[in-house]
Amino acid sequence: xxxxxxxxxxxxxxxxxxxxxxxxxxxxxxxxxxxxxxxxxxxxxxxxxxxxxxxxxxxxxxxxxxxxxxxxxxxxxxxxxxxxxxxxxxxxxxxxxxxxxxxxxxxxxxxxxxxxxxxxxxxxxxxxxxxxxxxxxxxxxxxxxxxxxxxxxxxxxxxxxxxxxxxxxxxxxxxxxxxxxxxxxxxxxxxxxxxxxxxxxxxxxxxxxxxxxxxxxxxxxxxxxxxxxxxxxxxxxxxxxxxxxxxxxxxxxxxxxxxxxxxxxxxxxxxxxxxxxxxxxxxxxxxxx
Amino acid sequence: xxxxxxxxxxxxxxxxxxxxxxxxxxxxxxxxxxxxxxxxxxxxxxxxxxxxxxxxxxxxxxxxxxxxxxxxxxxxxxxxxxxxxxxxxxxxxxxxxxxxxxxxxxxxxxxxxxxxxxxxxxxxxxxxxxxxxxxxxxxxxxxxxxxxxxxxxxxxxxxxxxxxxxxxxxxxxxxxxxxxxxxxxxxxxxxxxxxxxxxxxxxxxxxxxxxxxxxxxxxxxxxxxxxxxxxxxxxxxxxxxxxxxxxxxxxxxxxxxxxxxxxxxxxxxxxxxxxxxxxxxxxxxxxxxxxxxxxxxxxxxxxxxxxxxxxxxxxxxxxxxxxxxxxxxxxxxxxxxxxxxxxxxxxxxxxxxxxxxxxxxxxxxxxxxxxxxxxxxxxxxxxxxxxxxxxxxxxxxxxxxxxxxxxxxxxxxxxxxxxxxxxxxxxxxxxxxxxxxxxxxxxxxxxxxxxxxxxxxxxxx
Numbered sequence: 181x182x183x184x185x186x187x188x189x190x191x192x193x194x195x196x197x198x199x200x201x202x203x204x205x206x207x208x209x210x211x212x213x214x215x216x217x218x219x220x221x222x223x224x225x226x227x228x229x230x231x232x233x234x235x236x237x238x239x240x241x242x243x244x245x246x247x248x249x250x251x252x253x254x255x256x257x258x259x260x261x262x263x264x265x266x267x268x269x270x271x272x273x274x275x276x277x278x279x280x281x282x283x284x285x286x287x288x289x290x291x292x293x294x295x296x297x298x299x300x301x302x303x304x305x306x307x308x309x310x311x312x313x314x315x316x317x318x319x320x321x322x323x324x325x326x327x328x329x330x331x332x333x334x335x336x337x338x339x340x341x342x343x344x345x346x347x348x349x350x351x352x353x354x355x356x357x358x359x360x361x362x363x364x365x366x367x368x369x370x371x372x373x374x375x376x377x378x379x380x381x382x383x384x385x386x387x388x389x390x391x392x393x394x395x396x397x398x399x400x401x402x403x404x405x406x407x408x409x410x411x412x413x414x415x416x417x418x419x420x421x422x423x424x425x426x427x428x429x430x431x432x433x434x435x436x437x438x439x440x441x442x443x444x445x446x447x448x449x450x451x452x453x454x455x456x457x458x459x460x461x462x463x464x465x466x467x468x469x
Numbered sequence: 470x471x472x473x474x475x476x477x478x479x480x481x482x483x484x485x486x487x488x489x490x491x492x493x494x495x496x497x498x499x500x501x502x503x504x505x506x507x508x509x510x511x512x513x514x515x516x517x518x519x520x521x522x523x524x525x526x527x528x529x530x531x532x533x534x535x536x537x538x539x540x541x542x543x544x545x546x547x548x549x550x551x552x553x554x555x556x557x558x559x560x561x562x563x564x565x566x567x568x569x570x571x572x573x574x575x576x577x578x579x580x581x582x583x584x585x586x587x588x589x590x591x592x593x594x595x596x597x598x599x600x601x602x603x604x605x606x607x608x609x610x611x612x613x614x615x616x617x618x619x620x621x622x623x624x625x626x627x628x629x630x631x632x633x634x635x636x637x638x639x640x641x642x643x644x645x646x647x648x649x650x651x652x653x654x655x656x657x658x659x660x661x662x663x664x665x666x667x668x669x670x671x672x673x674x675x676x677x678x679x680x681x682x683x684x685x686x687x688x689x690x691x692x693x694x695x696x697x698x699x700x701x702x703x704x705x706x707x708x709x710x711x712x713x714x715x716x717x718x719x720x721x722x723x724x725x726x727x728x729x730x731x732x733x734x735x736x737x738x739x740x741x742x743x744x745x746x747x748x749x750x751x752x753x754x755x756x757x758x759x760x761x762x763x764x765x766x767x768x769x770x771x772x773x774x775x776x777x778x779x780x781x782x783x784x785x786x787x788x789x790x791x792x793x794x795x796x797x798x799x800x801x802x803x804x805x806x807x808x809x810x811x812x813x814x815x816x817x818x819x820x821x822x823x824x825x826x827x828x829x830x831x832x833x834x835x836x837x838x839x840x841x842x843x844x845x846x847x848x849x850x851x852x853x854x855x856x857x858x859x860x861x862x863x864x865x866x867x868x869x870x871x872x873x874x875x876x877x878x879x880x881x882x883x884x885x886x887x888x889x890x891x892x893x894x895x896x897x898x899x900x901x902x903x904x905x906x907x908x909x910x911x912x913x914x915x916x917x918x919x920x921x922x923x924x925x926x927x928x929x930x
Contacts, residue, residue, distance in 0.1 A: 181865075195723075196723050200725065207730065207733045207734075209791075209845050210737050213748055214737065214740060215793075216748060216758060272485070275633075276634040277639065279631075279634060300913070305902060308648045308886065309649055310642060311645075312604070312645075312890075313645030317575070317645060317648075322723055328884065335637075335641065336641060340637065340638060343640075368629075369623035370623045370626040371626055401743050402854070402886075406890070421747075422747070425747055430487070430751075444741065444744065445739075445740045445744050448739065449739035449740055462787075468491070
């Protein structure tokens with residue numbers, strides 16, 4: 181009997197070791213490209229073609245070049261551009277998303293259901309199918325040249341916020357309606373209900389909406405490319421870094437690209453991982469049983 | 470039945486049908502449909518009345534100065550092309566500007582939207598007059614301007630809250646989309662680019678060209694569609710099944726440092742895709758890191774990751790596992806914990822091994838719970854622009870496809886992008902977009918409307 185027991189524990193130990201080994205191998209595979217970018221950013225060789233797998237010596241030159249050699253690729257300026265655009269569009273988007281989610285969740289009016297159906301249909305068209313048309317509309321208002329590109333990008337990033345109500349609406353749906361009704365009996369207006377009752381109860385979803393809206397301009401490279409066009413002064417980081425990997429630039433800018441990628445990825449990754457918690461909280465609802 | 474009717478009335482208390490206003494209202498209310506604000510002015514709502522009148526004046530000014538001409542141009546899409554004239558004095562060719570078909574189309578669309586707006590404000594003006602009329606008849610004072618404004622704080626707050634997002638949506642989503650859809654019915658391609666050339670309406674010609682299996686376009690469309698569907702099936706189901714297995718392994722009772730493993734996998738999706746995928750793209754090049762590693766370890770020649778069709782297709786599916794498995798891991802971890810433990814215990818008593826348990830208990834349960842999400846992710850994969858565009862950009866290129874516009878790993882969306890941005894075949898891009906939409910709409914109609922979240926939307930309220 182004892183012998184059998186012992187063999188069962190050894191078997192369990194072996195399985196455990198195998199499982200952990202498997203996880204280590206998988207983690208290495210998963211982490212490898214990220215490790216590769218970080219390694220690249222410290223490489224001495226600037227170009228894409230490398231002769232040895234592990235670099236012979238490490239250097240900070242690429243970071244220095246990225247922040248000082250601003251004649252062609254003005255990374256610090258792109259960074260500030262993106263920061264400015266994302267702060268502005270984040271404010272507008274957050275207001276739009278929360279407003280529309282609240283209205284769809286709490287109020288009942290005639291065009292509510294039709295609106296939700298139309299939003300679903302609009303969501304099914306490939307997102308950038310309308311991009312060319314948007315470009316010409318913006319051009320019609322002469323917003324595609326000079327500093328107006330900022331305004332154009334802010335408008336584009338916040339323009340479609342009316343479609344992004346699903347998560348926030350789902351959260352508002354879980355806040356008991358009795359709270360609203362009690363407040364209305366006490367003489368509160370609908371605006372009071374929104375600002376004094378719903379918002380304080382919805383912190384996770386507010387944070388989620390803000391962070392998501394803030395991250396969008398850092399991640400998009402399609403719209404930015406079409407709207408900012410050929411003028412590198414108004415690039416965002418995504419489109420700027422993307423340009424560094426063009427055929428004519430990659431020989432000199434591959435390693436600085438990696439340095440830029442590291443600079444952008446660290447804050448975005450931190451925000452993303454922070455966001456996950458709020459997302460999970462948001463999905464589980466406002467009032468816990 | 471009566472209860473039901475009553476409920477509907479309380480649900481939308483503010484809506485008075487315009488037909489009722491036109492039927493029951495007095496002459497001023499009826500005239501308000503044509504002369505906005507008349508009814509308000511008669512009922513001494515001076516500010517509201519003047520605002521309506523001013524709005525109508527600006528609408529009419531727009532139509533007379535611009536709108537009617539734009540509508541005429543919208544029908545013809547321009548009649549005079551740009552002409553080249555030799556200037557004797559300067560000894561150079563000069564261009565006399567003609568009509569710009571693209572602007573004709575754009576201004577036409579804008580004018581149609583303005584006309585719809587005109588009609589909607591007409592209704593609002595009639596309704597506003599009718600409300601004031603009813604108040605006067607009931608012996609009450611019609612709302613003052615200040616009271617009307619205050620209403621937006623409370624009863625009509627939804628209008629304010631909807632107005633701005635709705636405006637943004639209209640300007641940056643609906644109108645551009647409408648504009649693009651119209652392009653599918655024109656011959657706005659690389660041979661008809663304004664301002665040098667005119668383009669014109671051609672009806673369904675583009676659709677027949679794309680769908681016809683014998684034409685040069687059809688010979689591209691059908692294979693690209695086929696690969697798009699194959700890709701979406703693999704990308705969705707492989708990611709899903711392997712993601713669940715990984716989640717199960719991490720969630721095993723005996724697995725240590727669970728949070729650490731989850732963190733590692735999450736890190737890869739936390740890095741922006743344009744960074745991670747672009748880097749992987751450079752790694753799978755002929756002289757990239759992978760081939761270098763293979764050369765250093767095994768001394769073998771470069772593998773054709775992006776040059777051989779089958780290699781490239783398998784490569785993107787495998788690299789997409791790297792992108793997609795962490796997403797599955799995040800979304801299923803919570804749900805896996807909800808599977809009743811009794812099921813597993815019963816299976817264990819019956820002597821089922823981990824493989825049997827997985828296929829007989831875990832998978833059926835997960836499929837049952839997560840079918841809607843699976844369909845959403847299938848549709849996202851059909852439109853998975855980032856992975857293909859950043860990873861292969863459609864490579865390997867082929868001459869077999871329409872004028873070399875698509876490569877062998879291009880999906881419909883990336884082909885659409887290349888057609889419009891790189892090749893300026895706007896009409897064909899629009900057709901592909903519409904066909905993609907039809908594919909998605911058909912799928913979601915079949916599934917989304919049957920899903921629990923759509924039916925039980927009111928469950929909590």
